[in-house]
Structures are given as structure tokens and as C-alpha cells.
Amino acid sequence: MAGGWASDGAVQDQIDSSIEDAVARARGQLPQGESLSRCEECDAPIPQARREAIKGVRLCVVCQAEQDKANAGGAGYNRRASKDSQLR
Known part of the structure; x- marks a missing residue:
């Protein structure tokens, strides 16, 4: 049940959009390309199983x-700009 100018499915549409955004953001952070044999940060060896599991x-x-x-x-x-979430 929506109120005012919002359509009946507006709340669910907002929830779906939030989930789609989170999935797109997570996919954009996935590593791509050739795996390294040594860590970029500490130069420790990266196990072969990890390199095969995560491309x-x-x-x-x-x-x-x-x-x-x-x-x-x-x-x-x-997305809803409710006062409850602004006060956290």
C-alpha cells in the first residue's frame, strides 16, 4: 500500500533497486585477469589453490x-530518506 503520489509497488521497487546496486557494486570489485603468485601488499606467496579458486x-x-x-x-x-535512518 503506497501513499501520496507513489504507486503501489514503490517500496518494493526501492528495495529491488538497492539490491541491484549492491550486486553491481560487488561484481565491479571482483578481481580480473591473471592471478599473482605473490601478494601485492606484503610479498607473501599466494597458495596455488587460492589462485585457482579466485581468478x-x-x-x-x-x-x-x-x-x-x-x-x-x-x-x-x-533511498526513502526517512527520519529514522537519518538519526542513526
């Missing part, structure tokens, strides 16, 4: 975990 891998497990933690960021976009 285009550039970091060892430890450096990748640190990078993932640094990129963990916030909860995403506030």
Missing part, C-alpha cells in the same frame, strides 16, 4: 581480510 587474485588471505575490513563501510543507501 585474478592479487592479495594473500591476511591482506585481503584487512582490506575487506577497511571497506566494510556503512549500511548502504537511504
Whole structure:
């Protein structure tokens, strides 16, 4: 049930758009190309199994975990601009 000028499916459309944006962002961050045999950050060897499992891998497990933690960021976009989410 939508209110005002919004159509009946407006809320679901916003949810779907948020999910599509998140998937596109995640796909854009996937490594591509040839995997490295040594980590770009610490020069540690990258195991063969990791290089085969993740095409285009550039970091060892430890450096990748640190990078993932640094990129963990916030909860995403506030498409509805509700006061509840602005006050968090």
C-alpha cells in the first residue's frame, strides 16, 4: 500500500533497486585477469589453490581480510530518506 503520489509497488521497487546496486557494486570489485603468485601488499606467496579458486587474485588471505575490513563501510543507501535512518 503506497501513499501520496507513489504507486503501489514503490517500496518494493526501492528495495529491488538497492539490491541491484549492491550486486553491481560487488561484481565491479571482483578481481580480473591473471592471478599473482605473490601478494601485492606484503610479498607473501599466494597458495596455488587460492589462485585457482579466485581468478585474478592479487592479495594473500591476511591482506585481503584487512582490506575487506577497511571497506566494510556503512549500511548502504537511504533511498526513502526517512527520519529514522537519518538519526542513526
